[in-house]
Amino acid sequence: xxxxxxxxxxxxxxxxxxxxxxxxxxxxxxxxxxxxxxxxxxxxxxxxxxxxxxxxxxxxxxxxxxxxxxxxxxxxxxxxxxxxxxxxxxxxxxxxxxxxxxxxxxxxxxxxxxxxxxxxxxxxxxxxxxxxxxxxxxxxxxxxxxxxxxxxxxxxxxxxxxxxxxxxxxxxxxxxxxxxxxxxxxxxxxxxxxxxxxxxxxxxxxxxxxxxxxxxxxxxxxxxxxxxxxxxxxxxxxxxxxxxxxxxxxxxxxxxxxxxxxxxxxxx
Amino acid sequence: xxxxxxxxxxxxxxxxxxxxxxxxxxxxxxxxxxxxxxxxxxxxxxxxxxxxxxxxxxxxxxxxxxxxxxxxxxxxxxxxxxxxxxxxxxxxxxxxxxxxxxxxxxxxxxxxxxxxxxxxxxxxxxxxxxxxxxxxxxxxxxxxxxxxxxxxxxxxxxxxxxxxxxxxxxxxxxxxxxxxxxxxxxxxxxxxxxxxxxxxxxxxxxxxxxxxxxxxxxxxxxxxxxxxxxxxxxxxxxxxxxxxxxxxxxxxxxxxxxxxxxxxxxxxxxxxxxxxxxxxxxxxxxxxxxxxxx
Numbered sequence: 034x035x036x037x038x039x040x041x042x043x044x045x046x047x048x049x050x051x052x053x054x055x056x057x058x059x060x061x062x063x064x065x066x067x068x069x070x071x072x073x074x075x076x077x078x079x080x081x082x083x084x085x086x087x088x089x090x091x092x093x094x095x096x097x098x099x100x101x102x103x104x105x106x107x108x109x110x111x112x113x114x115x116x117x118x119x120x121x122x123x124x125x126x127x128x129x130x131x132x133x134x135x136x137x138x139x140x141x142x143x144x145x146x147x148x149x150x151x152x153x154x155x156x157x158x159x160x161x162x163x164x165x166x167x168x169x170x171x172x173x174x175x176x177x178x179x180x181x182x183x184x185x186x187x188x189x190x191x192x193x194x195x196x197x198x199x200x201x202x203x204x205x206x207x208x209x210x211x212x213x214x215x216x217x218x219x220x221x222x223x224x225x226x227x228x229x230x231x232x233x234x235x236x237x238x239x240x241x242x243x244x245x246x247x248x249x250x251x252x253x254x255x256x257x258x259x260x261x262x263x264x265x266x267x268x269x270x271x272x273x274x275x276x277x278x279x280x281x282x283x284x285x286x287x288x289x290x291x292x293x294x295x296x297x298x299x300x301x
Numbered sequence: 302x303x304x305x306x307x308x309x310x311x312x313x314x315x316x317x318x319x320x321x322x323x324x325x326x327x328x329x330x331x332x333x334x335x336x337x338x339x340x341x342x343x344x345x346x347x348x349x350x351x352x353x354x355x356x357x358x359x360x361x362x363x364x365x366x367x368x369x370x371x372x373x374x375x376x377x378x379x380x381x382x383x384x385x386x387x388x389x390x391x392x393x394x395x396x397x398x399x400x401x402x403x404x405x406x407x408x409x410x411x412x413x414x415x416x417x418x419x420x421x422x423x424x425x426x427x428x429x430x431x432x433x434x435x436x437x438x439x440x441x442x443x444x445x446x447x448x449x450x451x452x453x454x455x456x457x458x459x460x461x462x463x464x465x466x467x468x469x470x471x472x473x474x475x476x477x478x479x480x481x482x483x484x485x486x487x488x489x490x491x492x493x494x495x496x497x498x499x500x501x502x503x504x505x506x507x508x509x510x511x512x513x514x515x516x517x518x519x520x521x522x523x524x525x526x527x528x529x530x531x532x533x534x535x536x537x538x539x540x541x542x543x544x545x546x547x548x549x550x551x552x553x554x555x556x557x558x559x560x561x562x563x564x565x566x567x568x569x570x571x572x573x574x575x576x577x578x579x580x581x582x583x584x585x586x587x588x589x590x591x592x593x594x595x
Contacts, residue, residue: 037399037403041395042399044396044399045396045400048392048396049411051392052415052473054429054433054440055427055428055430056418056425056426057429058432058440059425059429059432062432070435115324116323116324118320119318119319119321122317125317125318128317131321131325134325134328134332137328138332140575140576141572142531142572142575143531143533144547144548144551144552144571145568145571146332148551148565148568149332149335149336149338149339150335151555152338152342152561152565153331153334153335153338168331169331171327172331175324175328229420233421235422235424235533235534236534240556250424253422253425253428254534257538258538261428261435270425272422273421273425276420276421277417277421279420280417280420284413290412290416290478293419293478294482
């Protein structure tokens, strides 16, 4: 295969600059010692990171996001794993329609889902509650969990299961001791991707969150709508730092492009 | 697991349904029903003092149909989506190709750098663009003035240009990912064969590489288009309160004006338009590429 020439590398450098510039600028401005937005020219300061501690709404929103992400991505597996096994193993009428329905939250704009959920939960007096957020998040992260568990369930060697059955293992034992360990990589990467999707979701959540149940991205969004100051950049820089850490772990464990394209198996 | 015995098949079907039923019930209850309720909401009446009246009228739909404000807003929404789609295609395709030619450590590092932003909060990324664009001291304007491209700062904040640039950045990883996936199926030996037979680099690109990554380019285009047309946070932050797109307008109707029925009509129209565009272009692409490969 031929190598990249000078023009290719120049293009590549400009492209990477374009991709990184907004992320780096947020992190730089977060360290400003000034009271206004500026790139730190005379020394770095942590004052705006310390300032986060004085704004309990950001701290609270952070814990709402963590709790919501952890709960929704755990519960979604309880739905997605059986569904993935059902879709991977059986051919039946309506199978394509069902998998299209279960993947539909990828296709439906989140603003439409947000409106639909707001309308729905208001009907039952649940609008603005944590329960409503939880149900809504389970639905929007479902496709991510399903795709990854589905790909490991499809690629699984069924003969090990059949061996266990022929040796007299019961259904539950087969699932717990054979199937589950075999699909575990897909399960873990599915959980992680689902968590990140829930943690980042803003468009749908902004319709459902009320003061007290605001997630971190929603709090940040509403704050930016009013004004942009160094405080929100230090909050964003913290979010970026956490995400990058998660990203590197995810990449080391599974290979990021496999997680993102929905193939948890590494065929390198 | 195929069996000719009808009894065995029906047991299988039963256990398949048993596994899928919980998810199906969940989606029926909290996706299908809320969507139907939203469609119904778009036919209800609303007044400043009376609130929502559960009647069946076409008022909201007529308002969207007749008021040029909505025409402009939808035209802007789809114009931004189309431009963003072309920008991500034009920049994403060469980058994915360059990335694919890189060697072991760099390939992985830059793939992480380019796809990683996908998982970083869109609010944080858009804030970055707001900082880069912002006012006279915006980094982009200062840099452009320093290298002498422009004399006076260009307005990026609260303009369509700004929204397009920031959205292209937000959507770029989807496009690179899609083309990257297509490139993985490509056999480098074909490229080498063409080169050894005397084809120029340009011919190889046009006749060998391009046709093979076309499906990835088109499916990436569909993803980017539909996400860009329904984008919310980026147009809201960069576009501000005046430069409305469908998603931000619907948000406004719901949470500021409280005219839910009108907001629902805007959202339903956006959904229907996107479904029609995505389904028909998918069908078109499939038909075309079936013909090519058969």
